[in-house]
Amino acid sequence: MSVWRGPFGVTWRQCMRASALPTAAAALLAAVGHAWDAPVLAGDGAAAAAATPWLTLPLFVAAVGCCLVAARTWPTFVRGQEGADAVRRIARGPLGGRGAVAAGALTAQLTLSLPLALALAGWFGAPPEAQRHVEAEGPATPIVDSVGAQLLFVVRPSLRAQSVWLRPRASLPQGPDPTQLSLTSGGVELTDAPISFEESRELVKVPFAPRELAALQVTQTAGHVPLLFGPGSVVVVGAAPLPRWGNAALLTLYAAATSVGTLILAAALGLGAGWSTVAAAVVAAQFVQWIGGIGPVDEALLDVLRGRWLL
């Protein structure tokens, strides 16, 4: 007996037959769309890649296609489909083959998505290496508003870091000078270069020699601009890079995760609903995740294009 002959293999082959062409067409459209209207931003090149919306399209089409094919192929997945009796009687396992069908559809989605994610992430300009980004956790009142004020941030989990990105909100200045900060960890100053802020949401990247970082102390050394370090305003960037292909491969797992939830929903609905209802639910469930930003995949796409580790 081989899994390729059973519902897993049958669904995988059917997904490939039915979804490969639409997915390839969507990928072509995405590549053309990006070439036609590639975003150009001043400064950081990685940010330009993050501004392109086109990577979503082919991965979305692959996800929707494979889920629809799974629900349509297996006669007992949706109520009232032809040949259900013939399959219901011989199907194995407590889920009557639905588990194997879902696994086949997810594997097909991975097969279709992986090369596209690898190729298009490079084509759209994602950085060749991804770094781990960890948001540092600050105190309850994360404000520095006078010289000598200090804030302690915890880096959890600790990591070997090579830079810190600071992006605080600025309040009304109380004097003419921009605020200057120093960064220390374990009593050691991370950089000699001045760290200065005079506008709100100004991003300052502070590079330093790679070192293990578990906590971070921010101290105001001069200036008159009060700064608020809210959530996400202190990000520690790791030193160990992950190649772009590894990050893109992780993205396809995130993409498959959207289909896991969708297929569970489809199977539950299919117990009582017909094909058209289930198909509409599948498309809607994928749409809100990919386009509506519900769930992790939307953020994961951005992270790949920004060069951030997905782990």
Place this chain on the structure above:
Amino acid sequence: MAAAISAQQLAVTFPGRGWRPSVAALKPLDLELEPGHVLGVLGPNGSGKTTLLRVLAGLQAPTSGAVQVLGHAPAHRELVRRVSYQCEGPLPLATLSAPEYLAFVGAELGLPNAVSDERAAALLARLELEPARRRRIHTFSTGMCKRLALAAALLAEPEVLLLDEPTSGLDPFGTATVMEILRERADGGAAVLMASHHLLEVEESCDEVLVLHNGAVHARGDLEELLATDEHALVVRGLDDDAMRELGAAARDRGGEVVRVERPRDHLFALFRRLGRDRGDEERRR
């Protein structure tokens, strides 16, 4: 010999919903089928034939009564391979080819790949589906689908065959082949229960019949006994018109009645069968 199928007071009622009344699809019936026998289930549409088959296949729970197939409850997992059910209607997975479909069925039944492939090849050849092995099922004619469904039912060499309209949509050659195969399986010890509308087929191939009407048993028993009458008929051929007149007069003198005098001719079915035999002989000669 233990019965392959045994049912006592088996009944199925589909409950009503809202304003719809409940439906007694099968009224209490008793049933026994021995291995090696072919039972034909006859009856008009809606008489309960398919419901009976679905109960025996473990796809429909009976509302009351007891039923056993090969000594187990019909839904017992062990019966999946030992009992085959060919349901009416379209085949699933219609985008597969016939060999792919049989490979799928074999895998689900837990047959080793080599065994499954060997049997599938033999069945496809026997049921004349070999030339269509590369075509997808959705391009098949109704008759081809029926033959493939039968191949799938025979793949595991089951001890009990439950067949719902196995020959509907088949041409006379296909019908003859299917009935021949079923008879062979029965001679090999399998119990065959076949629902059909085709009276001639049932008469030619079945040992027993069960006639259902509105879910109740209308008639049942051994076919020879059911069809037997107290009267006798004399069938003659080869006499000229004068001799026929004399024979008719003699019958009337003795209180008999001449019901019909006709020129002998074949039935279409026999004609097709003969043509099929001739075609087979020709192919063998080639």
